Amino acid sequence: MKMPTPSSGLKSAIKGIFWLGSAALVLIIAVGIIYLISAQTSPSGKRIIKSLGDSVSITFDESDIPHIQAKSSTDALFALGYLHASERSWQMEINRRLASGRLSEILGKETFEIDRFIRTLGIKRAAEKQFDRYPIATKRLLQSYADGVNAGNAHLGWALPVEYFLTGSKPGNWSPTDSVAWMLMMALDLGGNWQKELQRLELSQFLSTKQVWEVIPAYTPGEPVSNTDFAKMYRDINVFNPNPLARDQKSKKLPATELTINEVPGGKDGIGSNNWALSGKLTASGKPLLANDPHLGLSAPAIWYMAHLEAPGLNVIGATLPGIPAVVLGRTDKFAWSFTNTGPDVQDLYIEQLDPKNPGVYRGLDGPLSFKVRQEIIDIKGEPSVRFLVKETRHGPVISESYASAKRVIDTDRFVLSLRWTALDIENQSVAGLLDMNHAKDLDTFKHALRKNYAPMQNVVMADVDGNIAYQAAGVAPKRTLHQGLYGVAPALGWEKKDDWTGYVPFEQLPNSNNPSTSWIATANQKILANNDPNPLTGDWDLPTRYDRIVELINGRSTHDLASMKAMQADTLSLGATPLLGLFKSVQSTHPLAQQAMELSKNFDGDMKIDSTGALIFNAWADQLTRKLFSRLGYLFTENYGSRNFRSPLILQLENPNSPWCNDPQTERIESCAETSNAAFDKALEQLSAQFGSNPKNWVWGNAHIAVSEHRPLSKVPFLGSLFNVAQPFPGDSFSVNVGRLELLRTDNPFETKQAPSLRTLYDLSDLEQSLFIYQSGQSGWVQSKFYRNMSALWARNEYLPLRMKPQKVGRQLDLAIKEK
Template identity: 40%
Template sequence: MKIVLLLLAALGALAVAGLVFFRRSLPEVSGDVTVSGVSGPLELVRDRHGIPHIYAQSVDDAYFGLGYVHAQDRSWQMEVNRRVGSGTLSEVFGPEALGQDRWFRALGLRRVAEENLAHLGREARAALDAYARGVNAFLEEGRPLPPEFVLFGVEPARWTPADSLVWLKVMAWGLSANWERELLRVRLGGALTPRQVAELLAPYPGDAPVLVPALPALHGALGPAVGALLAAVPLRGDRAAGSNNWAVDGARTESGKPLLANDPHLDLTAPSLWYFAHLSAPSLNVIGATLPGLPAVLLGRNDRVAWAFTNTESDTQDLFIEKLVPSDPTHYLTPDGPRPFTTVREPIKVKGKPDEVLEIRVSRHGPVVSDVSEAVKRLVPEGHVLSLSWASLRADDATFSFPVKAALARSAAEVLEATRDFHSPQQNITFADVDGEIGFIAAGRVPMRRADNDLKGLVPSPGWLEQYDWAGFVPWEELPRSRSPASGRIVTANHKVTPPGYPHWITSEWDHPYRAERITALLDATARHSVQSFAAIQMDVRSGTAELLLPALLRAASPTGEAQRALLDRLRAWDLQMRAGAAEPLIFAAWLRELSRQIYEDELGDLFGPAFGERLAFLRNVLSDVDGQARWCDDVRTEPRESCDEAAGRAFQRAIAYLEERYGGDPARWSWGAAHPARSQHAVLGGVPVLSRWFDVEVASAGDNHTINLGGYSIGDEDGPFVSRSGPGFRAIYDLGDPERSVFMLSTGQSGHPLSPRYRDFGEPWAAGEHVPMVTRRDAVERDALGTLRLRPR
């Protein structure tokens, strides 16, 4: 007993010592610090929410201050971010990270980021340089770093401007998933007919199915390599992602001036992807959401204008099958004859293992991604390789210039003009100004594909045929846009934004229009809007999915016993709101999941797992028997033939059995929020037993994959099919009647340090739809401020 007590005492003392040590790595928020790299004194005032307000005597010094506070609050996140894009995770985490490193080395994000620096304007380059000086000024102080640095034995290197652009490229990659869909089509083509593929990957409502011509000799042989390639690289999967933004002009607001709302739906992480900051200097007063590692307010406002993003979902990536010259595999065929590959050697350091050298070939279309591993190389059809074209891999990408210019813009027209530099990924940039103008443009580089390009980038194309080459990009003047529309409103929610008769092909893979339709309906239901009415719209959780599909399911249900009849009665009386505290959303979601399995698992066989997702448009077409698609309900493995009603009835029985097994036999104890928590996961330690409770942030949440207040989940995830892993990690509402009345909110907290009270303090208020004020007036900022840190030049 004495030994046990001594051990417990020693462990307790060790835990206390560890807490004391790690608490020393919390940032200073008050006092005076002398630093190098700044031209004049800086004041960093942290308001009561932990949001830094940077008061500087020049614009460059303001970006220096942003680098300093990012390093104070999010240094581990920044370290991981730059390593992801640079392909250096294995140096810290060992062989388990090799697959991801090989992929990003093959893409060459670091190489392209360094090339992009030469194509930026003076202001953008100055911001990057000043920011890097700010990060390094903090690192040079030699203060204790957050616990992750100690746990993994990492000593951060000096920050460089290219590190910032690398993370911008990673963000662009996460919003560009066309290549995944191309490979999925190839895999499905091995089990289904072209018409079945077009039905399963259903078109946008109102559009005709896209029948991709089959290239059996090429795509059939490519099948094994596709599986290996998808297994070798990090994937976004079928989890819902997207964004909402909308604006109304002064004729539709209480103030007589525009309102603008934005809530990007990206992966939920701890800490959040976003970090709030305010930069003030002569000619500059900007506040909003920044990305740690990047010297810019990417989404936000100044005194006169505000701007917001949603993803356009455009097709800006094409895979090409390159044919090697038989007598010389260092060359490949082009329409003009053989051409040599460019070869790049990428040395990769691996913790605990010998270094690895990855040799990457680059064709005229882009990097040869089938070089990502020896397994993929072996499975690619003999005499061929697979390369990737992506608009973001161009040396002259100047996207970073946009937020630097927008921060200084004085009108909506100037924001619009700044979008000329916004190249990748294509975004629906909606804006408004204090003079009353609202507008939007789908800004970005979109490949122009020739009229005889019958594949339209939907499957890998023969790289030696000229008809599949890009013919430049859609001119900026011809991108979809709208300025001060007669309706007085603009809505973008990843839906189709091209008007009828639009001459250029953007994509056939727009997101479902249900969020956009619901936002429009709610905007039109109120004559005069306010910040409060916009906030209510952002939190709306009426399920368009249930509205579309539940009536057909209820007609087909076949309950067994009184308990199941009671559950169906509850669904019949349900108001279709995906509330966290209700059981009906969980019953419906489980039913829809089992129905999806019933309908297309038999046709796909072994491919069902990779393709298992909530295919809303497909299910609607099947249950409505559009063009005879009810035939999917028949299980091809059994006799006799089965109807959709029978499939739906059996799915209900299996859904109830699943819920009883997983959540207990008492439906009174079921709730959507318990099954559907918003889980913000730490990039490295998330999900690790014991540690995850310190590093992850989890709150019960509402919504589904298609509600305005989106809670994105993947029904193919067997461990947590309803866990929300993506959603509006950042919400903002901008009031151009008085910009100081604008508000915003994060899904976690400002700090990236798990011992900080600012690590998770926004979680519950975010789930409840609360906001914090987006103020810049110094008197309001200093009221109840946490402290003021003064940086003085050395």
């Protein structure tokens, strides 16, 4: 027998490996094809549902908006839950786990710190207690929605969204309290005052109170709502951590995660929105026009899902939040409504003093008090479970043991920080308020339903077909008195009565307006005062740049129509840039590219157009100038620059040409603001050359200002991130009506934006069927669906899709049927 030669044996082995590899590749391709065929990315046909009261018909229009026709509200909400699960199953699973502090069960130790913080706040526990007090009729609606979610997930079968396979997980059970918990998470995302309080506390280690106000200024500079010298107060009681090394070691952002579930929600500048209503006196049709664009974090899939619900006593279309059984922003056939964040101060931090002999006791108003203590257990994928204790004071949960920035700043042997927050109140029934709003017959009953909105407080601007426009701030906020105590601007001493809450502002005293003489209403997170209450709802309003520009645009025309409303939503003139243009254009530089850059910027007027070179050069200069003035704050600047934009303190300091903040403390000579501006310009040119090449003609705003909708949690995973994320060049900046807040130090590209109009809607009350909408991704949460990102380019170009109750074209149809007896 002839023995095989080594070379022939090697060839056989290679051939075998080749065929084995080919077979594996064929198998993978076959499984992929079977998966793509089996995945129910666009369900249609008939589904038999056991727990349904009666059959429901769902038709999908050309934009893939479902039109749900049901014979009862419970069945309509069941169908909405079914669709949310069918289209956004993974998004809902992540949201459910985030609100319950259970991300680490499927994502591992990277998300432990987020889970611990959410468990410390007790979001799910609060939701359960609140749900117990909901009216029985509302509980039934929430339960029906939850049943729909679970039925929708069950009908997905084995071919789940690919994220489940990548994380080795499956959809969990959705309960009514998960919906209540997600509403609390929205309130947390739209809050964040406590983080600003914490930053003022941290700055007080190194700065005087006057200097702290220069870094995080009052809304009206020089007129803070509190006159307390809090920096001295903190030093007098020795509140600060005596060990600087410990502070430096814990100065990283919390949490650090490669999987990007983001940081603790809330605490970012610019989370807000625009809305405005014009009465018929200002419109071509003689009927009102209404506009809304909420500014939330961009995500893929989007935070919103459009839907139309129709049943006896219910006919509403608009934006829903997967996880919540209601149209949050939208219209009926009689009226339309819109939200912006009022931004009241509903979160206060308290410094609680520990008993040195008994760490289980803290100092109360009249003597020692015992902490309420509970144990939490977090299961972590691939790691042992972690048990920890959560303490509560009379004000609320102790956060300084679960939030690194809070823990590092104080002497933890003597103090803790607790949080009081309205949203955790057992009386909170905001989801019930949304359901009542959806069932309102007219504007009057809608306004009555707003009384149930608890948190987050919203500026609700409304209009109806009868020609009325109205405004109401809806939610709860603590009563405060100007210049009494700290007014919530910085952590208060928990054992002193003067900063305790004494009640909430009555609904009747909240700001409101009906058919004002101006014939228009607008809100953009600017300062709002009630006529009968001179005490502002917070001391930390946003800069009024968007509001001021909206007012300019409203007054700039005698007559408006849908076209002018579109132009207003697309407006990119930045009133946060215009105060700096004089200094910018007076720059003197010897940089080789300076002359060309200045020539390209000479006509720049603050309009952040997508094709503007001046916009990019200006923003790079403003970024570097901000760093030069405030980077001396060390980690307290680097950690917060991005979530805080620092534009307000920059503008204020540059009003003084010799501001001490312009001087570089590391040089012997004293620099003026003009000299620091010149140095910032040189640095900006170096940065732009490195990032975009040495030809300034290529320095176009749209090349740098990219709107990124991040997927949770795969956005930072190589290859998968580019597959799941949605990105578009985008105009605007942090202060324009068409907002695109810069990330600054938070990303490698400081000009990137992850917070922009998450939705745009326009309503013409002369014909509500002409209503329009757009958002930045698509209806589907399935990455392989054509509806995953189909709206992205339209959104970036400020184009719209119809929002009709009676669509001109109908695509697929899905029927949910009861089992025949």
